[in-house]
Amino acid sequence: MASDISGASLSSEDLKLQFAPFSSALEAGFWHQLTQKKLNDYRLDESPKCIKGYYYNGDPVGLPTRLTLEFSAFDVDGPTPARCCPALGMLYNTNTLDAFKAVDKKALLEKEAKEIWEAIQSGAALKNPSVLCRFILLTFADLKKYHFYYWFCFPALCFPEGLKIIQPPVILEEVFSPKQISALQEAYDGLCIKRGITAVPFFLMKYADDAVQMALLEDWEAFFTDTKKITVGVYDPCTLSQHPGWPLRNLLVLLAKQWGSKLDLVEVLCFRDQTLQGNRSIQHSVLFQVKLPELPNNSVCLKSVGWEKNPKGAMGPRMVNLSECMDPKRLAESSVDLNLKLMRWRLVPSLDLDKVVNTKCLLLGAGTLGCNVARTLMGWGVRHITFVDNAKISYSNPVRQPLYEFEDCLGGGKSKATAAVDRLTKIFPGVSAEGYNMSIPMPGHPVNFSQATLSQAQKDVVQLEKLISEHDVVFLLMDTRESRWLPTVIAASKRKLVVNAALGFDTFVVMRHGLKKPHVSQSVYAATDSSTSCSSASSSSSTPAGAALSVPGSSLFSNIPGHKLGCYFCNDVVAPGDSTRDRTLDQQCTVSRPGLAMIAGALAVELMVSILQHSEGGYAVASSSDDRMNEPPTSLGLVPHQIRGFLSRFDNVLPASLAFDKCTACSPVVLDHYEREGFSFLSKVFNSSHSFLEDLTGLTLLHQETQAAEIWDMSDDESI
Amino acid sequence: MSCSVLDEEQFRLSCQLLLQRSDQLGDGWSWEAVQGSEEGYLRKTALRSVPSDWGPLHDQKGFSSHPQPQTLCDSTGHEKEEQDPAASTGSDFLRAEEEDAGSYTVTNSSSLVLQYEYHILFSCSYGAPVLYFRAFTLEGRSLALEEMWSTIHPNYRLCLQNCPLNAISQQEHPLLGQPFFFFHPCRTEEFMGPVLQAAPDQGRPVNYVLSWLSVVGPVVGLDVPLQYCTALHSTKPD
Numbered sequence: 001m002a003s004d005i006s007g008a009s010l011s012s013e014d015l016k017l018q019f020a021p022f023s024s025a026l027e028a029g030f031w032h033q034l035t036q037k038k039l040n041d042y043r044l045d046e047s048p049k050c051i052k053g054y055y056y057n058g059d060p061v062g063l064p065t066r067l068t069l070e071f072s073a074f075d076v077d078g079p080t081p082a083r084c085c086p087a088l089g090m091l092y093n094t095n096t097l098d099a100f101k102a103v104d105k106k107a108l109l110e111k112e113a114k115e116i117w118e119a120i121q122s123g124a125a126l127k128n129p130s131v132l133c134r135f136i137l138l139t140f141a142d143l144k145k146y147h148f149y150y151w152f153c154f155p156a157l158c159f160p161e162g163l164k165i166i167q168p169p170v171i172l173e174e175v176f177s178p179k180q181i182s183a184l185q186e187a188y189d190g191l192c193i194k195r196g197i198t199a200v201p202f203f204l205m206k207y208a209d210d211a212v213q214m215a216l217l218e219d220w221e222a223f224f225t226d227t228k229k230i231t232v233g234v235y236d237p238c239t240l241s242q243h244p245g246w247p248l249r250n251l252l253v254l255l256a257k258q259w260g261s262k263l264d265l266v267e268v269l270c271f272r273d274q275t276l277q278g279n280r281s282i283q284h285s286v287l288f289q290v291k292l293p294e295l296p297n298n299s300v301c302l303k304s305v306g307w308e309k310n311p312k313g314a315m316g317p318r319m320v321n322l323s324e325c326m327d328p329k330r331l332a333e334s335s336v337d338l339n340l341k342l343m344r345w346r347l348v349p350s351l352d353l354d355k356v357v358n359t360k361c362l363l364l365g366a367g368t369l370g371c372n373v374a375r376t377l378m379g380w381g382v383r384h385i386t387f388v389d390n391a392k393i394s395y396s397n398p399v400r401q402p403l404y405e406f407e408d409c410l411g412g413g414k415s416k417a418t419a420a421v422d423r424l425t426k427i428f429p430g431v432s433a434e435g436y437n438m439s440i441p442m443p444g445h446p447v448n449f450s451q452a453t454l455s456q457a458q459k460d461v462v463q464l465e466k467l468i469s470e471h472d473v474v475f476l477l478m479d480t481r482e483s484r485w486l487p488t489v490i491a492a493s494k495r496k497l498v499v500n501a502a503l504g505f506d507t508f509v510v511m512r513h514g515l516k517k518p519h520v521s522q523s524v525y526a527a528t529d530s531s532t533s534c535s536s537a538s539s540s541s542s543t544p545a546g547a548a549l550s551v552p553g554s555s556l557f558s559n560i561p562g563h564k565l566g567c568y569f570c571n572d573v574v575a576p577g578d579s580t581r582d583r584t585l586d587q588q589c590t591v592s593r594p595g596l597a598m599i600a601g602a603l604a605v606e607l608m609v610s611i612l613q614h615s616e617g618g619y620a621v622a623s624s625s626d627d628r629m630n631e632p633p634t635s636l637g638l639v640p641h642q643i644r645g646f647l648s649r650f651d652n653v654l655p656a657s658l659a660f661d662k663c664t665a666c667s668p669v670v671l672d673h674y675e676r677e678g679f680s681f682l683s684k685v686f687n688s689s690h691s692f693l694e695d696l697t698g699l700t701l702l703h704q705e706t707q708a709a710e711i712w713d714m715s716d717d718e719s720i
Numbered sequence: 721m722s723c724s725v726l727d728e729e730q731f732r733l734s735c736q737l738l739l740q741r742s743d744q745l746g747d748g749w750s751w752e753a754v755q756g757s758e759e760g761y762l763r764k765t766a767l768r769s770v771p772s773d774w775g776p777l778h779d780q781k782g783f784s785s786h787p788q789p790q791t792l793c794d795s796t797g798h799e800k801e802e803q804d805p806a807a808s809t810g811s812d813f814l815r816a817e818e819e820d821a822g823s824y825t826v827t828n829s830s831s832l833v834l835q836y837e838y839h840i841l842f843s844c845s846y847g848a849p850v851l852y853f854r855a856f857t858l859e860g861r862s863l864a865l866e867e868m869w870s871t872i873h874p875n876y877r878l879c880l881q882n883c884p885l886n887a888i889s890q891q892e893h894p895l896l897g898q899p900f901f902f903f904h905p906c907r908t909e910e911f912m913g914p915v916l917q918a919a920p921d922q923g924r925p926v927n928y929v930l931s932w933l934s935v936v937g938p939v940v941g942l943d944v945p946l947q948y949c950t951a952l953h954s955t956k957p958d
């Protein structure tokens with residue numbers, strides 16, 4: 001075969017007719033429908049299915065010759081779009097990619113070609129010429145990934161020696177008078193009306209100076225009396241001026257087989273019918289003449305071609321990845337992202353969303369605060385959320401803790417940490433959430449009852465250390481003050497950003513812990529951290545929370561850089577102990593106003609986002625209430641140290657305070673002991689009364705003025 | 721209150737007139753009613769060939785034409801495409817196909833053909849029509865925003881991106897809930913004001929939707945034939 005082709009000399013090749021192949025055009029709806037069919041009807045059935053596409057002869061110049069399949073392709077008896085020609089095809093949908101690859105493409109093509117050839121030989125194609133324009137579609141739908149593999153074939157029979165052009169293609173209006181052109185248009189419209197369709201794929205034609213007659217292929221014998229030179233028309237989807245489209249190819253084989261011996265010359269009208277801006281024109285149709293070679297009188301099927309090339313121009317299938325628009329999880333993800341991007345496009349062009357989205361958040365506590373923080377993080381598109389909590393969901397929880405439902409309380413209650421993860425995944429499958437049902441050892445809560453309790457505590461510490469290392473931001477959202485101590489120490493040592501939220505009855509504090517400078521050498525940070533403030537400032541700055549509250553945003557403490565900011569414990573003059581036992585009656589009121597957790601939880605996340613938007617992150621200078629009038633340091637505004645809220649007054653203040661060198665959690669002496677002695681130091685803290693930490697840090701000496709620290713740790717979560 | 725604000729009834733009427741003329745011109749607009757509600761939108765599909773020298777479009781690795789390249793969407797797990805399954809099918813018969821002398825291969829990779837879908841909706845909050853649209857490749861894959869920008873003529877692109885709202889962005893279709901591109905209507909009143917003020921002087925009524933569409937449509941490849949104007953304004957619904 002190859003030698004036949006190369007045998008044609010260059011000069012004669014110029015005069016050989018070449019057809020523009022179809023390009024497959026698939027609408028998204030086709031893939032949606034195929035997915036439905038595969039899931040509901042075909043399932044594992046691989047047998048070929050009849051489908052329908054269409055082509056159009058009214059495209060503007062420059063568009064490829066297309067065979068289009070839309071969602072209606074599976075409804076073979078359904079309507080074809082007006083003025084388009086239908087094309088029937090066979091769908092071979094395989095169950096696996098391997099089966100897709102293994103399909104014998106040559107055999108598939110030859111089978112289809114043989115059917116066309118038989119219809120041509122028998123003359124059946126005259127009555128039903130649509131058989132001349134068929135296609136094969138081989139598909140594999142990977143519905144896990146929404147990847148669709150496909151390969152089209154438009155079977156065409158080939159003349160062994162090609163087709164010789166006698167008169168090269170010319171535009172109709174160069175040959176036909178305007179009168180003839182309008183007569184042609186009328187004749188074609190008449191044929192359509194007679195057949196009750198809006199497009200006729202093939203037709204016969206006779207014309208004179210002012211008249212044009214048309215007939216269907218099946219009327220050949222009656223229509224043509226003289227067969228020296230005949231004219232056939234083809235509804236031509238091609239827009240090239242020198243080439244006909246694919247449908248003509250098999251028609252010419254039909255003519256050659258049926259009348260080849262009688263015909264000297266065939267004139268072909270490539271009928272193109274465009275309506276542009278309300279003006280219909282057919283004068284750009286193309287006319288040319290070919291000599292039909294005589295086909296051998298045997299019935300051996302001609303060689304066939306037709307598999308479509310892929311976009312690289314090579315023989316091969318195509319693959320389209322539709323996960324973006326078909327996978328519901330991807331749709332949810334992109335919608336969430338879209339919402340956030342809108343914020344950037346419309347309001348905050350310099351917003352760095354990636355920084356937020358990619359932040360790994362560790363939520364210690366999955367109660368009222370934890371639930372609200374998680375939901376707000378989801379709103380920001382944060383994908384990585386880990387919960388730590390050892391509580392079970394109780395009947396009072398669901399109304400205040402938006403990740404739980406009544407059902408979760410039954411049978412003793414589900415573990416909060418795991419139930420929260422389940423709910424997050426239900427709300428947004430794109431989230432990567434984990435839950436740890438574990439307790440956090442606390443100062444003044446001995447762990448040395450037995451070897452078992454001791455080693456459990458050690459395990460818990462190791463786990464917590466590991467979790468803190470693996471995350472970028474640690475949220476302290478527990479309901480007791482002392483449970484915040486261990487994570488404060490570990491996070492300070494690991495230089496992790498800590499955002500802390502705690503509730504009173506109608507007051508709250510949301511704060512970021514000071515972020516110590518990176519470990520360069522021990523001496524450097526010891527020098528910067530400990531001394532600066534204590535001598536002069538400590539008397540006011542490191543006084544109890546109550547005092548700090550009364551002097552909101554004092555200018556004395558403006559411009560404190562992030563590494564000098566205090567932690568949650570810096571303002572306390574008592575070390576954390578068993579707060580539920582030590583509380584006065586008044587302090588044991590454990591309920592906060594219901595809106596408070598939502599406000600504080602939301603502020604905790606928004607504070608984190610603002611910190612992340614600052615070029616220095618956790619080292620950013622603390623904004624204070626005074627800075628409200630100044631140029632904000634980030635696109636989102638201020639980056640305060642603390643937000644203290646007073647619901648009774650509907651007021652927030654933004655105090656900033658220095659790290660306290662005698663702090664029971666973040667002072668150099670505590671961190672130093674923790675880093676050198678590890679668990680043996682921690683277990684001493686757990687097992688001792690609060691005087692141990694107070695002695696260690698020197699707080700005991702400061703205890704002349706004993707002012708009870710305001711307790712910020714109450715929550716509705718505890719039982720009374 | 722400015723006269724350049726459109727109410728929903730005027731919108732419907734404008735659409736009705738536009739549809740009538742579209743039918744006459746064969747321009748392909750149709751009215752799509754939303755099931756179980758009075759709401760609906762004008763819809764048209766069109767094929768468009770976009771020159772590839774307007775910007776990178778089919779660069780599968782990354783779409784760099786957007787002024788602020790971002791990876792939010794791209795970072796969420798584009799899987800590496802599987803190996804081309806054609807590798808195992810390259811047999812002799814395929815070579816024979818490639819040598820088919822009767823086939824004319826268009827080696828025209830200088831443009832990309834896209835299927836467009838345009839919707840015109842009414843926005844109550846802006847009192848203006850809004851153009852929603854999306855574009856698909858011939859494989860059926862919808863374009864990402866970054867790709868869509870590269871289908872906008874460079875002259876328009878710069879101007880639109882410098883607009884404070886980045887005039888074209890992505891949003892969920894209010895009636896279909898699917899992601900569409902849309903033309904932000906914030907500026908509509910700005911350019912429609914003069915059009916509507918000039919109209920009475922010229923002694924003819926203005927079809928708001930048509931005038932608006934002839935401004936925003938061409939930006940995204942939606943041409944509005946001049947023939948609409950010649951007859952439409954005087955046409956009354958029968």
Ligand SMILES: [Zn+2]
Pocket residue numbers: 566567568569570571659660663664665666667
């Ligand atoms: Zn501290």
